[in-house]
Amino acid sequence: MAPRLVTDQQLVERLTGLFRQVGYEGASLNAIAEATGLQKSSLYHRFPGGKQQMAAEASAAVLDEFASSVLAPAGRDDPLHERVAAIAANLDRFYDGGARYCLLDMLSVGEPGVDAATNLAAAAAAWIDIFAALARESGADAPTALARAQDAVAAIEGALVVSRVTGDRDAFTRAVRLLPQRLLGEAAA
Amino acid sequence: MAPRLVTDQQLVERLTGLFRQVGYEGASLNAIAEATGLQKSSLYHRFPGGKQQMAAEASAAVLDEFASSVLAPAGRDDPLHERVAAIAANLDRFYDGGARYCLLDMLSVGEPGVDAATNLAAAAAAWIDIFAALARESGADAPTALARAQDAVAAIEGALVVSRVTGDRDAFTRAVRLLPQRLLGEAAA
DNA sequence: GTCTATACGACGATAGAC
DNA sequence: GTCTATCGTCGTATAGAC
Numbered sequence: 001m002a003p004r005l006v007t008d009q010q011l012v013e014r015l016t017g018l019f020r021q022v023g024y025e026g027a028s029l030n031a032i033a034e035a036t037g038l039q040k041s042s043l044y045h046r047f048p049g050g051k052q053q054m055a056a057e058a059s060a061a062v063l064d065e066f067a068s069s070v071l072a073p074a075g076r077d078d079p080l081h082e083r084v085a086a087i088a089a090n091l092d093r094f095y096d097g098g099a100r101y102c103l104l105d106m107l108s109v110g111e112p113g114v115d116a117a118t119n120l121a122a123a124a125a126a127w128i129d130i131f132a133a134l135a136r137e138s139g140a141d142a143p144t145a146l147a148r149a150q151d152a153v154a155a156i157e158g159a160l161v162v163s164r165v166t167g168d169r170d171a172f173t174r175a176v177r178l179l180p181q182r183l184l185g186e187a188a189a
Numbered sequence: 190m191a192p193r194l195v196t197d198q199q200l201v202e203r204l205t206g207l208f209r210q211v212g213y214e215g216a217s218l219n220a221i222a223e224a225t226g227l228q229k230s231s232l233y234h235r236f237p238g239g240k241q242q243m244a245a246e247a248s249a250a251v252l253d254e255f256a257s258s259v260l261a262p263a264g265r266d267d268p269l270h271e272r273v274a275a276i277a278a279n280l281d282r283f284y285d286g287g288a289r290y291c292l293l294d295m296l297s298v299g300e301p302g303v304d305a306a307t308n309l310a311a312a313a314a315a316w317i318d319i320f321a322a323l324a325r326e327s328g329a330d331a332p333t334a335l336a337r338a339q340d341a342v343a344a345i346e347g348a349l350v351v352s353r354v355t356g357d358r359d360a361f362t363r364a365v366r367l368l369p370q371r372l373l374g375e376a377a378a
Numbered sequence: 379g380t381c382t383a384t385a386c387g388a389c390g391a392t393a394g395a396c
Numbered sequence: 397g398t399c400t401a402t403c404g405t406c407g408t409a410t411a412g413a414c
Binding site: 160 | 211212215291295297299300317339340342343348349351353356359363367
Binding site: 192193194227228230231234235 | 381
């Protein structure tokens with residue numbers, strides 16, 4: 001076997017970057033080949049399932065990366081408000097202050113296949129679950145915590161849409177800044 | 190000239206419906222022909238600018254329809270809280286309880302052309318402006334009103350994304366219900 | 379104004395050499 | 397494992413008859 005010119009990790013990273021920018025249908029195989037540095041046939045060797053498998057693995061990788069590089073502080077030993085503040089800072093970095101789009105949104109239009117759709121739904125559910133657990137720690141009951149978590153995620157996602165359409169990133173910056181009180185209630189103000 | 194089989198209004202309505210469902214790239218000309226009841230070449234007779242013109246006119250029409258069928262109560266003589274409640278009810282109907290997607294989101298991925306992008310940006314700005322005016326009526330100063338308006342729009346848009354990805358429409362229902370206090374502050378609770 | 383028929387490029391995907 | 401070359405299909409867009 002010839003050596004791999006691009007590692008699996010690099011490959012999936014570049015895929016997620018492209019899908020996030022232009023969505024599923026916007027990422028043609030020619031564009032994917034250029035972004036990854038591999039020819040189309042090499043891509044089919046690495047992903048026999050074709051473009052849908054690429055989307056599925058990209059979405060799975062983002063699920064992992066989001067959990068480890070954004071949500072990880074949720075499980076630490078620090079005080080509650082510090083953990084939420086750390087997550088807010090991570091969100092700002094992950095979405096580059098609102099300049100980057102969210103794969104949940106970009107990859108859920110078109111026909112990315114059931115595997116990718118399942119991964120996206122799982123990623124959203126995991127995100128909401130972790131937020132809900134934080135809300136419960138602040139004293140909220142289960143239904144209230146779930147509602148706060150969904151609303152907090154929606155505030156981020158909606159701010160990204162508004163930023164994309166209007167070009168004004170203030171909404172995103174504010175969404176990140178308001179995360180603590182959205183999640184923990186007035187106690188965090 | 191032969192009689193028009195489909196009026197301009199019907200044509201644009203069917204276009205907006207399709208674009209909202211499947212986005213710009215997902216709406217192939219074959220799909221558009223089927224949705225509108227016209228053949229592809231007839232569509233090019235009505236829209237010489239091709240698919241991008243279809244997207245531009247569809248976005249312009251939605252801007253109008255949204256203003257007249259959702260935001261119209263903002264300018265009425267009723268008490269502030271009644272107008273906001275009417276808008277909330279209109280939003281729930283316009284988005285069919287979260288089952289319909291938003292053209293701002295669906296049409297802003299892909300290459301719909303500058304005209305459509307301009308219309309979408311204008312629609313978002315108009316929506317935010319009207320919300321901001323309502324917030325000011327409640328006593329908020331200008332920057333606070335703008336922030337509340339952006340956040341309220343983002344809450345709706347984000348809830349629609351969350352609903353689309355997870356299949357759970359509770360987030361949207363709550364976003365509509367919470368609109369008054371998001372816009373008017375605690376006074377509306 | 380609408381239609382059938384078609385041009386032509388880009389698409390996702392595959393074959394086979396190295 | 398990666399490459400060049402190619403397949404068949406579908407994409408947007410046009411031509412020309414009625």
